[in-house]
Amino acid sequence: MHEFALYGQVSRDDHHRTLQQLAGYTRMQPQETVEIHLVFKPRTPAGLDHLPSAGGSQGVMQQDVQKLKTMLNAGLFYLQLVGEVVPDKPKGTENDEDVAMSNGDGDHAESDRSADEKSAVRWSLDFKDTPEPGKQPVSTRLVSRISMTDGDFVRFLDNFGYEYVSRYIVVGSKFYDHDTTLFVHKVLRLSQISADEAVRDTSFLPNITELPELDGSGGYTIQASIDVVDGNNPELKERATRQLLALKEALKQAVDLTPGDRLSLDTRVPVTSTRTQ
Template sequence: MPHELLLFAQLPNSRLEQLLNIVAGIAGAQPQRVIERHVVYRPQRDPLQRQYAVGASQNVQTTQRATSREQLSKDMFYWQTVKELDDADFGPAASKEHAPKEKANPDAERKGWAIQFQDIPEAGQRPVTTRWVQTTDVVAGDPHAHMKATMYNYVSEYVDEGFQFVHKNATILLHRILRFPNPEQSRDSPLESLPPFKDLEPLDKSGAYVVQVSIKIQDNYKPETREKAQAELLALKGTLKGVIDLEPAERLALDTRVKARPG
């Protein structure tokens, strides 16, 4: 099963350009711009009561689907559908609202979605955060319709934006969460069209970023695999010492479990 080892740090907006330049020197490459849309879902009821609708998961990769069902029988978790975006996916600015628009391709709009699960991190005092992760490509169909058919309800959505580097086996991500306008407005499904990017608001009003350094491993149960990945993360932590302080996260800060409703 794939696992992820991570370290984190906070970064004030005023230091973003400085750290981008430093990490570019370490990685030997310029950062890649990253914009992702995240749609959050929760199960409708307790796992033992929930059943899959007939045909609901036929458009999700089979090997990962079986693992998903096994996990669902244990706890209730928030899940997400995720899609990479670029600037063209957002609505036009006010000055361009009346300009002619190209007709959208419905099939193109559905490309690139994946279903993402992140477990609560392992317990105990550890030098790095470790958690089970799973990303399942949606090979066809509407991801929201799939989640509804598998008895999951829409909760909210947000945009994760930032800059990404790859250094050896590690992914270095400087990112922040952006909220859509009118977050208090009640909805039961994702937005059909996105607002202009400039209308999104940072969840952290200061505009600060989170630095996340991660390595994914396929076999968490081989000690040598975990130890090698952990050593690489700690070496990178040492390289960046004095620039940022990379540390494991508080376990409950990354808790993705849903509290069961009483009754």
């Protein structure tokens, strides 16, 4: 799947006005969104630093060794576990627990309530490639989102060679216009804890407004994006690009949408060597 996107900045003072304009444009009320992001970094393949480097009397590394080192150095990207916080169900005159208790099924009600509490955060494993190089009218990159419904997520990633780095939270408002998603959001800081605790911890949710902001100015980022199953299909690519450029023109009085800076969207792990010369 490929993501086509444009980005813009919204100041704190313009935030409310921008939401009103987007609500009018999309003909819908904003959907409040809260996402917990856990960042995982791949471990460097063991023994990589023991491979010979180019230079010395031979001058050029042997072709097979060069190919192996390039392969082991390639494809190292950060992954994220993204937990979408599911809003509480609206309270009615009678909930499922009351019905179960009235039927003498209190144990089942307790079990159902525990299941609901565990599903308060809907997790997915997200991979985002670096946007395509060159001057592009919109940012285009390969993305993958896999739903994670059960199991030990941290152990799963550890077995694949990924280790937990940090966490943060994204809060904002989403709008939808046909197949385009408009997400006005900002990043909040979270205290750093162990990976196992980070997956289970939701203690900060009742006090989100008290969390420190990453951007001290209080500004927001707006992302307009379209997900395309086959981004290499010329017709689908052209249509997605055309839709985003039309959206950019329609909203130019409210916000300036441009392709994202490729370096700031780079999800690759910096290549470093601990080998001593």
